[in-house]
Amino acid sequence: MSRITTLIGSAAVLLLCACSDDSWQTKNVAGLLPDLEFSLTNDHGDPVSEADYAGRVTLLFFGFTYCPDVCPLTLSKITSVARRLDADPADLTVLFVSVDPERDDLTQISEYVQAFGEHVVGLRGDRAALDAMTKRYRVTYGYGEADAQGYYDVSHSSALFAFDRRGAIRLLIRETDPPDAIAADLRRLL
Amino acid sequence: MEIVDARVPLLPGSGPLAAYGVIANRSDQPVKIVSLSAEDFDAAVLHRSRSENGQVHMQAVAPLVIAPGDRLELRPGADHIMLMGRQADLAVGNAVRVTMNLEGGRQIEHLFPVTPLP
Numbered sequence: 003m004s005r006i007t008t009l010i011g012s013a014a015v016l017l018l019c020a021c022s023d024d025s026w027q028t029k030n031v032a033g034l035l036p037d038l039e040f041s042l043t044n045d046h047g048d049p050v051s052e053a054d055y056a057g058r059v060t061l062l063f064f065g066f067t068y069c070p071d072v073c074p075l076t077l078s079k080i081t082s083v084a085r086r087l088d089a090d091p092a093d094l095t096v097l098f099v100s101v102d103p104e105r106d107d108l109t110q111i112s113e114y115v116q117a118f119g120e121h122v123v124g125l126r127g128d129r130a131a132l133d134a135m136t137k138r139y140r141v142t143y144g145y146g147e148a149d150a151q152g153y154y155d156v157s158h159s160s161a162l163f164a165f166d167r168r169g170a171i172r173l174l175i176r177e178t179d180p181p182d183a184i185a186a187d188l189r190r191l192l
Numbered sequence: 193m194e195i196v197d198a199r200v201p202l203l204p205g206s207g208p209l210a211a212y213g214v215i216a217n218r219s220d221q222p223v224k225i226v227s228l229s230a231e232d233f234d235a236a237v238l239h240r241s242r243s244e245n246g247q248v249h250m251q252a253v254a255p256l257v258i259a260p261g262d263r264l265e266l267r268p269g270a271d272h273i274m275l276m277g278r279q280a281d282l283a284v285g286n287a288v289r290v291t292m293n294l295e296g297g298r299q300i301e302h303l304f305p306v307t308p309l310p
Contacts, residue, residue, distance in 0.1 A: 070203060070210040070275075071241050072248045075268040078310050113204040117309055142247065151234050153208070153276050157249035177243060177269065 026190075027183035028164075029174040038062070038169040040135050042099065045112035045124035052169050059094045059191045061175070062163040064141055066102035066156045067114040073098075076177065077118045080162060083185045084121045089192060091120040099125045101143035101158045103132060139163055166191050194218055198304040200275065200288050209282075211236075211273035211290060211304045216263040223258045224295035231289040234277025241269055250274070255295070273304075282306050 024030075038052040038060060061080060065073035077096065084094050098115055100106040103126050106114075111124035127135070136143060146155035164173035164187070172191060175184055198213035211230075217223045230236040238254045253271065258264050266272050273290060282288070287303040294300065 067203075067205065068207045070208045071239070071250070071272050072243075072269055074201065074203060074210075074309060082310075110205055110207070114207070117202075117204050144249075146249070149235075149237075151277050153235075155250045157247055159246055160243050160248040161246055176246065177248075 042127040232280035
């Protein structure tokens with residue numbers, strides 16, 4: 003009886019090891035979220051889907067262009083890591099999805115992402131397309147009340163979702179993850 | 193009041209910008225920043241970015257008191273001066289004149305250099 007228990011225990015340990023690879027320095031979420039899938043418009047005005055980025059490591063970020071603090075902080079951090087890795091934009095692409103499509107037109111998104119270099123692609127969709135995507139990756143966004151100037155804040159997820167070259171979800175990169183940890187993990191995915 | 197490391201990283205377009213720096217209160221009295229304004233912008237507001245459960249949002253934090261000998265650190269992802277309603281084309285090398293209106297009617301003006309993104 004005790005031998006059977008031990009065997010079951012060993013099998014459980016093996017299963018556990020297979021599910022949680024602790025050697026990743028950011029959060030390993032492989033298998034916990036759906037593969038990359040979307041249907042949006044890129045900052046050149048072309049309709050795009052996950053197929054257009056097949057074969058690349060992609061990093062998905064939900065933000066908005068009227069965000070002068072956290073979004074530039076995140077995008078600058080990730081693009082400086084990409085440059086440090088000497089990653090070709092055709093191998094490592096950051097997908098910046100606007101959660102404020104009403105205020106963010108394609109021109110505004112295009113100008114904004116260009117400031118961060120070639121690794122960042124801006125994506126926009128209508129609310130239905132956006133909601134389908136945020137629901138898929140279990141993130142939320144919300145609009146604050148407009149002030150006297152008509153400015154409103156948009157709350158959004160601070161994380162980056164990393165997908166491998168096959169479009170499978172692999173990592174959740176949080177704002178607290180240091181650049182060295184992100185670089186080490188992205189190097190493995192690349 | 194001493195302001196060091198003042199900067200406004202430039203984003204293209206006409207959207208808002210964030211001003212950063214360290215504001216030190218060298219006096220023996222508390223300094224209360226009641227409101228702000230900035231040249232070439234419709235409005236300037238002290239904002240705080242906050243992250244809760246992986247969700248980020250911003251909120252206005254004025255009025256804000258800096259205790260004697262204390263300092264207010266304006267840095268990315270935390271407190272910053274939000275510059276809204278850009279009315280002029282800005283370029284790296286320009287500077288944004290920010291006015292802080294203190295309690296008691298005193299005003300402090302400071303030039304925040306426009307810098308490239310980090």
